[in-house]
Amino acid sequence: MLxxxxxxxxxxxxxxxxxxxxxxxxxxGMFYKASYGSLYPALGRLTSKGLVSVTELENSKNKKLYRILPSGKEMFLAWLAEPLQISLNEHLLKIFFYDYLDEETRQVRLNEYGVKLETEIRRMQAVEQIVTQELKQVEDPNSYYYRVSVLTYGSSHFQMSKQWIQNIKERK
Known part of the structure; x- marks a missing residue:
């Protein structure tokens, strides 16, 4: 994936x-995390496979620039054209089994998750404000339609999840 x-x-x-x-x-980053420890090995694999080229800059110590090669573009577009997959989220798997937890632990964990969702909602709102301003300065905002639609999805998803957690806490 990386x-x-x-x-x-x-x-x-x-x-x-x-x-x-x-x-x-x-x-x-709202739905995918990558560490430097996974990023640089992935860049190395892409370079080894001939999908990406790397240029070391002379004016900067240890700075490398990566560029996609035609074979990398071909592979990326082939992956992109594959059918979309539905994946499971760990929190849903755990909540599925929450009947086995005592009520106090359930409520603590659901409250913690609700706080995390609130944090993500605020983060999404901040990003939406930035994106709205940046799109005003772009010649063709429609060329960013799908990227912005993922932002909209993220915001809607976190709002829906927050409501769902509240409902299950109240056993609605």
Whole structure:
């Protein structure tokens, strides 16, 4: 998965490993996490497979820029064209079995999860404000339609999840 994400980000242009991590954190970070410990080995694999090229900058110590190669673009587009998959979330699996927990522990965990959801909702609202301002400065905002739609999905998802947690806490 991470390799495909990297290829997708490189479709925009050359990036350093640091810039890739920063972009992941500020965009898809709401539903996908990547550490430097997983990012750099993935970049190495992509380079070894001939999907990405790397250029070491002379004016900066240890800074490398990665660029997608035609074979990488081909592989990324093939992955992108595959049918969408429905994946399971761990929290749903755990809640499915919550009948086995005592009521106090259930309520504590559901409250904790509700607080996490609130934090994500506030984060999404902040990102939405930034994106709204940035789209005002873009020549063709429609060229970012699908990216913005994922942001809208994230916001709606967290709101729905918050309501669902509240309902199950109250046994509605």
């Amino acid at each position: 390799e495909n994400i990297i290829l997708g980000l490189l479709m925009e242009g050359e990036l350093s490993g640091y810039d890739i991590k920063k972009t992941i954190d500020s965009t898809i």
